[in-house]
Amino acid sequence: MNHNTNLDKCVACSTCVVQCPVSEVTSKFIGPRMLGPASQRFRLLNDGEDNSLSYCTNCKNCDISCPHGVDISNINMLARAEYCREHRPSFRDWVLAHGELEAKLVRYLPTFLANMGQANPITKLLLSRLGISPKADLPKFAPKQFPAMFKAYKQPEGLTKKVVFYPGCFVKAYAPQVGMDFVWLMNKAGYYVECPDTFSCCGTPLYTNGFEEDARKNAAANLMEMAKWHNEGVPVMSLCPSCQLMFKEYPVYFPDLAETAGSTDIGDCMQFVIECIERGELDPASAAVQTPLDIIYHAPCHLRAQGIGLPGFDILRMLPGVNAVNADAGCCGISGSYGFKKEKYDIAMAVGSKLFETIKDSGIELVSTECGTCKVQIMHGTGKSVAHPLSILRQRLEGSN
Amino acid sequence: MNRKTDIVVVGSGIAGMTAALTAAQSGKKVTLLTHGVGSLAISSGSIDVLGYVNGKAVADPFAAMADLPENHPYRLVGEADVRASLDWLKELCGKAGMAMQAGEGNQQLVTVMGTLKPSWLTPLSFHAEAIEDVLRVAVVSVEDMKDVHPGLIIDQLQRYPALAKKEFVKAILPNPIQQAHRNVTPLDIARFVERPEGLQWLKDSLAPYAKLYPVLLLPPILGMKHSQKIWEQLCSALNVKIVEMVSIPPGVAGLRLREVMKKALNEAGVYLVENTEVVRSEVEQGACKALTTVATGGENRWEADSFIIATGGLLGGGIGTAPGKAWETIFGLPLDMPENTEEWSSPSIFGDSLFARMGVKVNEALKPVDAEGSVILNNVRFAGRILGGYDFATEKSGHGVALATGWHAGTLAGKE
Numbered sequence: 001m002n003h004n005t006n007l008d009k010c011v012a013c014s015t016c017v018v019q020c021p022v023s024e025v026t027s028k029f030i031g032p033r034m035l036g037p038a039s040q041r042f043r044l045l046n047d048g049e050d051n052s053l054s055y056c057t058n059c060k061n062c063d064i065s066c067p068h069g070v071d072i073s074n075i076n077m078l079a080r081a082e083y084c085r086e087h088r089p090s091f092r093d094w095v096l097a098h099g100e101l102e103a104k105l106v107r108y109l110p111t112f113l114a115n116m117g118q119a120n121p122i123t124k125l126l127l128s129r130l131g132i133s134p135k136a137d138l139p140k141f142a143p144k145q146f147p148a149m150f151k152a153y154k155q156p157e158g159l160t161k162k163v164v165f166y167p168g169c170f171v172k173a174y175a176p177q178v179g180m181d182f183v184w185l186m187n188k189a190g191y192y193v194e195c196p197d198t199f200s201c202c203g204t205p206l207y208t209n210g211f212e213e214d215a216r217k218n219a220a221a222n223l224m225e226m227a228k229w230h231n232e233g234v235p236v237m238s239l240c241p242s243c244q245l246m247f248k249e250y251p252v253y254f255p256d257l258a259e260t261a262g263s264t265d266i267g268d269c270m271q272f273v274i275e276c277i278e279r280g281e282l283d284p285a286s287a288a289v290q291t292p293l294d295i296i297y298h299a300p301c302h303l304r305a306q307g308i309g310l311p312g313f314d315i316l317r318m319l320p321g322v323n324a325v326n327a328d329a330g331c332c333g334i335s336g337s338y339g340f341k342k343e344k345y346d347i348a349m350a351v352g353s354k355l356f357e358t359i360k361d362s363g364i365e366l367v368s369t370e371c372g373t374c375k376v377q378i379m380h381g382t383g384k385s386v387a388h389p390l391s392i393l394r395q396r397l398e399g400s401n
Numbered sequence: 402m403n404r405k406t407d408i409v410v411v412g413s414g415i416a417g418m419t420a421a422l423t424a425a426q427s428g429k430k431v432t433l434l435t436h437g438v439g440s441l442a443i444s445s446g447s448i449d450v451l452g453y454v455n456g457k458a459v460a461d462p463f464a465a466m467a468d469l470p471e472n473h474p475y476r477l478v479g480e481a482d483v484r485a486s487l488d489w490l491k492e493l494c495g496k497a498g499m500a501m502q503a504g505e506g507n508q509q510l511v512t513v514m515g516t517l518k519p520s521w522l523t524p525l526s527f528h529a530e531a532i533e534d535v536l537r538v539a540v541v542s543v544e545d546m547k548d549v550h551p552g553l554i555i556d557q558l559q560r561y562p563a564l565a566k567k568e569f570v571k572a573i574l575p576n577p578i579q580q581a582h583r584n585v586t587p588l589d590i591a592r593f594v595e596r597p598e599g600l601q602w603l604k605d606s607l608a609p610y611a612k613l614y615p616v617l618l619l620p621p622i623l624g625m626k627h628s629q630k631i632w633e634q635l636c637s638a639l640n641v642k643i644v645e646m647v648s649i650p651p652g653v654a655g656l657r658l659r660e661v662m663k664k665a666l667n668e669a670g671v672y673l674v675e676n677t678e679v680v681r682s683e684v685e686q687g688a689c690k691a692l693t694t695v696a697t698g699g700e701n702r703w704e705a706d707s708f709i710i711a712t713g714g715l716l717g718g719g720i721g722t723a724p725g726k727a728w729e730t731i732f733g734l735p736l737d738m739p740e741n742t743e744e745w746s747s748p749s750i751f752g753d754s755l756f757a758r759m760g761v762k763v764n765e766a767l768k769p770v771d772a773e774g775s776v777i778l779n780n781v782r783f784a785g786r787i788l789g790g791y792d793f794a795t796e797k798s799g800h801g802v803a804l805a806t807g808w809h810a811g812t813l814a815g816k817e
């Protein structure tokens with residue numbers, strides 16, 4: 001192993017075990033302490049791999065809970081990458097990992113064709129054969145993807161300040177409107193938005209599904225593009241917590257790349273919006289819409305893991321008329337593509353059940369969260385509508401939409 | 402990023418959560434910064450107040466407080482506030498459907514090691530007095546539960562004169578969890594029992610023993626959120642007295658309590674920032690201006706009018722050590738320890754070790770003071786295991802000190 005994880009800081013106190021949402025719902029998973037620091041000692045002796053390696057969802061609640069700062073989930077992910085070097089992952093995992101490529105392929109198809117997996121029983125059967133749960137609701141491709149929408153959009157002239165937006169796959173293929181809402185907000189705050197084509201998938205689905213080399217290529221391209229902007233002093237930011245986290249973890253997974261790239265930190269769009277509000281560039285108090293609105297907010301695990309608090313929730317709480325409560329009910333269970341897998345679907349739903357109940361019991365109709373796949377899972381588990389905090393911000397500020 | 406608030410609390414163990422909650426209940430805006438969840442999550446969740454002073458068992462912790470050294474946290478906080486903090490927790494837990502109750506004096510809880518352990522405020526299901534009045538007791542465990550051995554428990558318990566004559570029996574319930582890929586812990590079973598099918602399983606499996614034994618000793622497996630209801634239901638349906646034993650980690654009841662407190666934090670509007678470590682402070686003229694955290698990636702700055710530091714001890718990360726030195730990790734306050742590290746610990750494992758009582762020296766307002774007793778930081782308070790002058794393990798005062806000092810710090814800061 002070429003990396004430096006701090007497994008010897010683990011004193012086996014079992015805090016991560018009691019906080020692991022997967023261990024909570026299934027005994028098929030050996031648990032974070034055993035799979036992470038404990039097994040790592042045996043891995044160092046080349047002593048085989050535990051057969052529940054694929055059950056870790058990489059949700060990072062173990063890292064969040066550890067009193068000693070052991071990066072347990074990274075130990076697991078590095079072990080998975082190592083394992084997959086010798087044991088090729090399944091075709092199903094390839095399909096789930098390469099969503100970006102698939103989105104590129106379908107972009108010229110009419111939406112009903114691109115999305116035929118949703119309703120068509122034959123496609124469902126095929127997916128099921130492949131190992132994708134027929135019960136899962138896969139996200140639907142948007143009629144027009146973000147890059148095309150962005151190119152067609154004319155930003156106001158005379159904007160002197162600039163930010164770079166890293167959209168990520170979910171915004172690109174499934175939720176382009178959220179990206180456009182961010183562009184609108186930035187323009188309103190006085191920023192011109194750049195969105196370079198060279199940015200590719202952050203690599204999270206590739207890495208966690210065992211396609212280390214593909215993830216590395218993406219990381220290299222992303223870091224090169226980001227360094228260019230950093231050198232010019234232009235901030236680069238994303239609104240997807242999992243993409244952000246992946247950037248911040250490039251040094252763990254690809255230390256050599258990170259070393260040459262300088263900082264791998266990518267900014268958080270919500271945090272940047274708050275800074276705009278603090279500078280007076282945006283003013284939630286003067287929102288066009290101030291009618292009462294109840295919102296229940298879900299904090300994605302990958303946002304909680306970043307240690308920056310909940311800027312998206314803060315934005316909602318600044319809006320006049322909005323009553324935003326934090327569901328505070330743990331992981332939604334989906335963990336990227338984990339919950340779509342046939343053998344994992346029930347586990348993911350069981351993990352999310354506390355959140356689903358909390359949302360249903362609240363009686364609130366509108367859910368808000370930053371993460372695209374959390375949104376898919378919450379809609380699947382509750383039937384409620386789910387909006388990104390920035391989309392809600394735009395609607396309240398703009399009014400007419 | 403720079404954020405401002407009224408009060409910043411660091412650490413989400415029982416001390417930090419209590420401080421944050423009490424401060425928020427006085428109407429302050431509170432931010433809670435933490436990089437781990439604290440030892441409450443794995444503990445047994447019973448609030449020990451004071452079990453031993455100078456190695457002698459105490460019957461009434463409040464009476465015994467007078468025998469503690471002057472700089473002991475209880476002496477600084479005062480008996481009235483210790484009691485007030487316990488009442489506060491009782492009310493919080495009662496409202497959440499997990500009643501906590503004290504006994505006449507210290508209660509003796511049964512542990513899964515077969516020992517009796519003094520504690521003060523505990524969930525109803527841990528109260529063990531029922532054993533006194535009966536002859537026959539069943540000690541229950543679950544197949545594959547590696548940490549709970551009825552044989553060992555019985556052998557140990559029978560060494561206590563008062564229990565030597567009891568008729569104990571071992572009861573091993575079949576493991577209800579199929580396809581287990583790991584050892585079964587009390588927490589696994591507790592989570593199973595929280596579900597209707599799990600409760601039914603437990604009721605059916607205990608029924609044969611309940612007919613013969615009026616008291617059943619169980620690992621802490623009576624559910625999670627609904628533990629009290631489950632306990633009441635089982636006791637009345639089976640017509641027995643069920644007693645949960647205190648377990649080694651995961652202690653289950655600590656997690657139950659943590660979840661109650663965490664929910665209260667959210668409802669009180671405390672802003673929780675997880676997975677972030679406070680690494681630096683900015684101090685000007687004896688007052689803290691801001692704390693700096695590092696998270697995955699960059700740094701953030703948190704400004705406040707006052708600060709409460711509840712970062713725990715060696716286990717929580719609040720105390721740093723190197724040969725011959727120890728210090729508080731956020732402000733770098735030096736802790737008074739001998740240069741010769743050999744002197745830090747006692748040759749006897751259960752002896753009185755200096756390292757166990759090392760911590761920050763504070764005044765009655767829990768503000769840090771120097772050797773002469775002058776306040777070093779006038780808007781910073783310390784609470785919980787980070788405080789010096791007590792040894793929770795030998796005194797059996799862990800959660801008690803953390804709760805009382807957290808309550809005291811949060812209430813005082815809330816009034817400012």
Ligand SMILES: Cc1cc2nc3c(=O)[nH]c(=O)nc-3n(C[C@H](O)[C@H](O)[C@H](O)COP(=O)(O)OP(=O)(O)OC[C@H]3O[C@@H](n4cnc5c(N)ncnc54)[C@H](O)[C@@H]3O)c2cc1C
Nearest residue numbers: 412414416436437439440444449679713717785786799800
């Ligand atoms: C296994 C075990 C079982 C126990 N059982 C019992 C029991 O049944 N009854 C009882 O009364 N006592 C018990 N105790 C003792 C009791 O748990 C502790 O004395 C008490 O909980 C200490 O609480 P605390 O909040 O002060 O510290 P901790 O619980 O240690 O919390 C400290 C918090 O601060 C965080 N932190 C530290 N440094 C930083 C930093 N720089 N930045 C951000 N965050 C930071 C930590 O991550 C943690 O969240 C037990 C202890 C252990 C270890």
